[in-house]
Amino acid sequence: MNFTRLRLAGFKTFVDATEAPIEPGLTGVVGPNGCGKSNLLEALRWVMGESSFKSLRGSGMEDVIFAGSGGRPARNHAEVILTLDNSARLAPEPFNQAAEIEVSRKISRGLGSTYRINGREARARDVQLLFADASSGARSPALVGQGRVGEIINARPEQRRRILEEAAGVSGLHARRREAEGR
Ligand code: ATP
Numbered sequence: 001m002n003f004t005r006l007r008l009a010g011f012k013t014f015v016d017a018t019e020a021p022i023e024p025g026l027t028g029v030v031g032p033n034g035c036g037k038s039n040l041l042e043a044l045r046w047v048m049g050e051s052s053f054k055s056l057r058g059s060g061m062e063d064v065i066f067a068g069s070g071g072r073p074a075r076n077h078a079e080v081i082l083t084l085d086n087s088a089r090l091a092p093e094p095f096n097q098a099a100e101i102e103v104s105r106k107i108s109r110g111l112g113s114t115y116r117i118n119g120r121e122a123r124a125r126d127v128q129l130l131f132a133d134a135s136s137g138a139r140s141p142a143l144v145g146q147g148r149v150g151e152i153i154n155a156r157p158e159q160r161r162r163i164l165e166e167a168a169g170v171s172g173l174h175a176r177r178r179e180a181e182g183r
């Protein structure tokens, strides 16, 4: 499943509604220091179910919401919407009927975050499984962030195996097995 579009509003530096088309193939994000390149990658991870503050470079869930800068007041909501091309019908059931899948995550101050898949409210788990089956997701090797190459080189063998399993597309099976076993 290819990602076709990423939309953000109120997420970190992306205070105004921003839309980024994602073309097939390798996508690079370039720009001056501090312009929001890493934030863009974090938005992609966040909408796919990332919940670790560390990998989102914050100390709390709400740190992803625009905190105010340059005279512009802070926002109370952040939303990221990721559109996936499912024309090859590779998505798992029950999402496989639609040719296009829209996954969104919205956080509001004091209210936590909610996910939607094609407009219907979903659990974080549903979103994570959807992407795990598609060999993608917040921890996907397809997202190469700053320092990631060095991390892989220095990884312990078990960590490196996990990275290879993600790339091979079997990590969704492990996640389903853990869920079935109630772990
Ligand atoms: P570099 O080239 O140095 O890696 P970058 O393009 O990756 O830069 P980012 O790390 O994405 O830049 O963006 C950093 C900027 O985002 C900082 O100026 C920081 O203040 C701002 N920022 C982070 N979180 C928020 C937030 N919640 N609200 C407003 N601004 C934020």
Ligand code: MG
Pocket (backbone or CB within 6 Å): 037, 038, 039, 146
């Ligand atoms: Mg960066």
